[in-house]
Amino acid sequence: MVFKHRSILPGFGLALGYTVFYLCLIVLIPLAAMFLKASALTWHQFWHVVASPRAVASYRLSFGASLIAALINLVFGVLVAWVLVRYDFPGKRLFDSVVDLPFALPTAVAGIALTTIYAPNGLLGGPLLSIGIRAAYTPLGVTIALTFIGLPFVVRTVQPVLEDLDKEFEEAAASLGAGRWRTFTRVLLPTILPAAITGFAMAFGRAVGEYGSVIFIAGNMPMKTEITPLLIITKLQEYDYTGATAIAVAMLVASFVFLLVINLLQVWSGSRRSAGSVKDFGPLNADLRPAWEKGGSE
């Protein structure tokens, strides 16, 4: 029962002390304050706000659009990761580095740009409208914005797994007579699935809480195109602090459950992959192996 293993490196106490102090000051105490505020509500009050029709409509939109966006990103993320790892084409490095754009581009910038593109007179909104599809100011617009926000997650979780993958398995499958499609579904897909699902969960989690990129394109009609984070802001602007707190707590509990799921998924995919870990948010390309060890690409 030792708290810390012996090490001759200095600074453990100072660094840990500062880390915990700063963490409490910035994150834990303010979060606790919100739960304290929420605990002043009776269960009946809490439920009245959280289960009101307007709130439920906002959950349906937030979670539904996030789910669809994350599914789109799951499919295209695996595709993009595959193409970037396996094939050579002009501009590959450019496309690879631009994948991280949604991490770096401020959400408000993304919001006004996407709205301009998908507005009825916009670059893509016009053609879409001519075939009868309204994009901006509808749930479809919300889904488009959330797809943009979640785009890098699946690509960046699947990419290192594909790079690490030994070609021998595919060669074995081919020599045993499997076609490419069969090799993909039976050999490759099971290997990348844990990472892909982790990326999917991260994209979904990010999308549910997203605000900046959505509010411009959503139209923000109560009951129709109002996302949950916007509902919190609306309540705050009406000085309804209890209402805002109740919905925020409900959302926060949902995100904690999600965090737990993501962690479990990472443990799962970690146990499936012996070396390395699934990459997390907006990070360096975790694959730091020298180029000569990276088979296939370059």
Next chain:
Amino acid sequence: MGEGRQRVRRPVFAARRPVMAGSAVSSIRIAPSAGYVATKATTEPALVRWLLIAAALLFLGIFLFVPLGVVFVTALEKGVAFYFQTFRDPDTLAAIRLTLLAAGIAVPLNMVFGVAAAWVIGKFEFRGKGILITLIDLPFSVSPVVSGLIYVLLFGLQGLLGPWLIAHGIRIIFAVPGIVLATIFVTFPFVARELLPMIQAQGNEEEEAALTLGASGWQTFLRVTLPNVKWALLYGVILCNARAMGEFGAVSVVSGHIRGLTDTMPLHIEILYNDYQFVSAFAVASLLALLALMTLVVKSVVEWKSGQQLKQQILADGEEKP
């Protein structure tokens, strides 16, 4: 099919065996120059390959390149003169100043925290490490709006500390301190998250050697640890800065939107956009988009540099123990 006899021996892929085995064998014979002997058996037909590439690039093009292009094209729609006109507006300048101030406070604070956290998590084994990592990641999974709300509930008029703050004449919410706090919260994990894998990958051996040779703790940290992780630190700081300058949701909740006083650049974009001053909105947005592009460039350079560094280390290790 006449496959009955073979199916007994190779039940899994027997049905497709004649076709595929043929092509795999022939590829082994005809593709000796391609590095991998069996290249053709582990890649797709050219048509499929190009279709997949086209689909992936179309997806990236529509979702990434078109929005990026629209920002710059719309910003310059009324000419270069009008573009620069936007930046003469005092409210715009005030927004830029406030954004620089908030990032200037938030980024150094989170950098110090990130280094301390990465040091303690990466270099030591102790109980509760997993929980600490999860707590550090927490701000990632909190909606930006909720991030702002928690400070309103703590420091706002009806907040827990609200009455005390009013009595002492201190304003945090709807003022600059609130904006700084919200920015710190949202960008809290970035530096720690970028540094941690690098610090862990370095191991403790070099630091232990330095200490054994008589270096002090600070000397060891500044001369041994920091040079080893400087690229990851740089990228963490740049990413943290990009997010600090671009944060919208959390800042929007605590700002109060007072023009010229509590408006940051992203909030100013919203105000201009809702005022139908689209070109000006995109002009301000183009600055933030440039910042994002710079961040991506730095990321590419850092990836390349740290890759080089690791390659040298592997080479050096190889010489030590042949």
